[in-house]
Amino acid sequence: MSKQKESCIRATLASATCALLGTTSLTPVNAQEEPHWEFDTALLYYGENDDRVEDISFNALAIRNFVDDRILTLSLGVDSLTGATPIGAMPFDGPQTFTSPSGLQVKTRPATEIPLDDTFLDTRYALSASWQQPWGRLNTFSAGVSASKEYDYLHLGANFKLSRDFNQRNTTVSIGAAFASDELDPVGGAPMPLTQMLEVGNLSNRMGEQDKDVLDLVMGVSQVINRNLVVQLNYSFSSADGYLNDPYKIVSLVDPITGDPIPLPPTGAEQPSHQYLFESRPDERTKHSIYGQAKYYMNGKVLDASYRYMTDDWEIDSHTVDLRYRWPLSDRSYLEPHFRYYSQSHAEFYRTSLDNTAPLPVYASADYRLGEFDAITFGVKYGWKTESGNEWSARVELYSADGSVPTNLLIGDQAGREIYPDLDAIIAQFSYHFDW
Amino acid sequence: MTTKPLRQICVMSAAIILGACSSLGVEPWERDILAKEEMQLIADPLEVSIDEHIYFSKEASSGGRGFGGGGCGCN
Amino acid sequence: MRLGIPKFRWRVFAVTFIVFFGLTNVRGADQIDIASYEGKVVVVDFWASWCLPCRRSFPWMNEMQSKYADDGLVIIGVNMDTELSAAQSFLGDYPAEFTIMYDPAGDLARKFDVIAMPSSYVFDRDGEQVAQHLGFKVRQQDEYEALIIEALNR
Numbered sequence: 024m025s026k027q028k029e030s031c032i033r034a035t036l037a038s039a040t041c042a043l044l045g046t047t048s049l050t051p052v053n054a055q056e057e058p059h060w061e062f063d064t065a066l067l068y069y070g071e072n073d074d075r076v077e078d079i080s081f082n083a084l085a086i087r088n089f090v091d092d093r094i095l096t097l098s099l100g101v102d103s104l105t106g107a108t109p110i111g112a113m114p115f116d117g118p119q120t121f122t123s124p125s126g127l128q129v130k131t132r133p134a135t136e137i138p139l140d141d142t143f144l145d146t147r148y149a150l151s152a153s154w155q156q157p158w159g160r161l162n163t164f165s166a167g168v169s170a171s172k173e174y175d176y177l178h179l180g181a182n183f184k185l186s187r188d189f190n191q192r193n194t195t196v197s198i199g200a201a202f203a204s205d206e207l208d209p210v211g212g213a214p215m216p217l218t219q220m221l222e223v224g225n226l227s228n229r230m231g232e233q234d235k236d237v238l239d240l241v242m243g244v245s246q247v248i249n250r251n252l253v254v255q256l257n258y259s260f261s262s263a264d265g266y267l268n269d270p271y272k273i274v275s276l277v278d279p280i281t282g283d284p285i286p287l288p289p290t291g292a293e294q295p296s297h298q299y300l301f302e303s304r305p306d307e308r309t310k311h312s313i314y315g316q317a318k319y320y321m322n323g324k325v326l327d328a329s330y331r332y333m334t335d336d337w338e339i340d341s342h343t344v345d346l347r348y349r350w351p352l353s354d355r356s357y358l359e360p361h362f363r364y365y366s367q368s369h370a371e372f373y374r375t376s377l378d379n380t381a382p383l384p385v386y387a388s389a390d391y392r393l394g395e396f397d398a399i400t401f402g403v404k405y406g407w408k409t410e411s412g413n414e415w416s417a418r419v420e421l422y423s424a425d426g427s428v429p430t431n432l433l434i435g436d437q438a439g440r441e442i443y444p445d446l447d448a449i450i451a452q453f454s455y456h457f458d459w
Numbered sequence: 460m461t462t463k464p465l466r467q468i469c470v471m472s473a474a475i476i477l478g479a480c481s482s483l484g485v486e487p488w489e490r491d492i493l494a495k496e497e498m499q500l501i502a503d504p505l506e507v508s509i510d511e512h513i514y515f516s517k518e519a520s521s522g523g524r525g526f527g528g529g530g531c532g533c534n
Numbered sequence: 535m536r537l538g539i540p541k542f543r544w545r546v547f548a549v550t551f552i553v554f555f556g557l558t559n560v561r562g563a564d565q566i567d568i569a570s571y572e573g574k575v576v577v578v579d580f581w582a583s584w585c586l587p588c589r590r591s592f593p594w595m596n597e598m599q600s601k602y603a604d605d606g607l608v609i610i611g612v613n614m615d616t617e618l619s620a621a622q623s624f625l626g627d628y629p630a631e632f633t634i635m636y637d638p639a640g641d642l643a644r645k646f647d648v649i650a651m652p653s654s655y656v657f658d659r660d661g662e663q664v665a666q667h668l669g670f671k672v673r674q675q676d677e678y679e680a681l682i683i684e685a686l687n688r
Contacts, residue, residue: 063503063504063505064505065505065506065509067509069513080509082505082508082509083505084504084505090590090671090672090673091534091671091672091673092534092587098505098508100512157534160534160650160668160669186528188532189477189480189481190477190480190481190483190484191484191486191487191532191649191650192487192532192650193480193481193483193484193485193532194477194480194481194484194528195528195529197528239522241522241523243528244480244528245500245528245529246480246483246484246528247483247484247485247490247493247528247529247532248483248484249483249484249485250485250489250490250491250492250493251492253493253498253500253528253529255500255528255529257523257524259522259523261522310520312520312522312523313523314523314524316500316524318498318499318500318529320492320495320498325497325498327502329524331520331523331524333520333523335519337519339519339520341518341519341520343520349497357497365514365518365520367518367519367520370519392517392518392519393519398517398518418506422513422517424517446517448517450513452506452509454505454506486640486643486644486648487643487648487649487650487651487653488580488582488614488640488643488648488651489640490584490651491582491583491584491615491616491617491620494584494585495584531584531585531586531651532651533585533586533587533588533650533651533652533669534587534650534651534669534670534671
């Protein structure tokens, strides 16, 4: 006899809860309990080009079903991060030296290359728990908590969600909220925005622990169109408050004619080679997104198509198109190609460098993640089910982001330099789903 | 625009949307395909959260997705 | 549990069975002998292989059928699967000790105005609908059983 599985999934904000139920092949004389666990595990490798970030992580979801659609979901993630990331400095045809975030040493980067800063060998742990249950016949309620910890960052969060069905459960209206309270304690202390990177041992422009609070609200409607098609439309609002800077990123001061960084006069101490200012972002950010998704069943194949538009008060607009096509190869296996297109405009205060002779703006960041770029992901996933009903899957994806620097941000003789650190990354994941 | 007409418009829009939605859909016993694992709006929650984390680290947008609906519609 | 609307009189119920089950694909030797249901309490339950609460209800329905058969309870499970193989596979894993009938076109479900899966309708010995429940909650089994007992004792 074979196991049978059933899915009735309703997702929360922070993490999705998934009800997957199966039974053993023994004839259930009194099988009114579903006293077992379901596990979803995944091993992930993420690797960028040119000695940049590499991440290996293990992720797991444990789902415990209680009778009558009550579900407890626990999740765990452990990430091990190594590698370097662009620091925000303007490249030129000479080497550049930077003080490390701890203030303990200097590192020199070669000429013309986009300077990178070593990310620490860091391990991140993330945990979450959530509970979901019906409330009356037509409503579902869920609540959860989440936490994550890394060397310099602590996150604590709580989330709630309420759904109600209408029209014989063809229409579902949901609202949800998530609160996050984060603490940052950067290595060496958070630098005062727009102050200079100082010599080794000088931490006079560093501040203490910083806080960041985020409120997320989501409202959505999902609608069954016909036997083969279900669609969803969500509106999200996000408001972040507090320390929103990246404490390890800088912006170069450059000469208005040459576009090259301004050298720091040598003092005999170990110090940066040029004048660099720590970045400065506003202490508030409000985002609005609209997200639409359709899942369409075509004779065994499933097409999943979604689009998201995001706009915020940093003047970033983004578009995300995501397409997945699940194609069964047999009763027990499938292939799922995946295509994703993402594009964003740069933040209002995004600057690839600052004119040394002009007044400083209030906010400035050279973080490539706030720049203007397009990114494409191509991937394929293969999944197969064993005799006992457990499932393996493997996916490989290539992510490629190409940025552009608007000419009005170029200063002096910077045209023709490779300024934006284009990104190529490989994502490989191996997953195993099993019952216990 | 004063608040009263604006509120009336909001209420009417909600009523129109729910009203329009009421003519779409299937009978409760016709949800066999919608009940399939692969037809859930989030079919693989672990993969979605992994992707969300990757793209959140590399891009300026995050979230937006993830809610209930569809499925077997049972109980 | 609210009393269902519309209520069916026994004759209408009987006609429904003759008309609709005569037209749909009735498996095996499920001949409906109308006379044999008079004086019985009948529970008509709509289920499908893909419906999780339906799976939870089968052991309970088996228990009810065997416990109250002598008192005159007849449970009829009406299967809504569009593919017979799915229903048969389900019944292989969860054998039913009560009558199973098939309504793949949904005609009977429409006639009963089924608005939830699963749905159960309880008819007393005179053929009048006296109760229904929408969905199946394991923790409400005793309440469902009380409805059956009440119908048996009328």
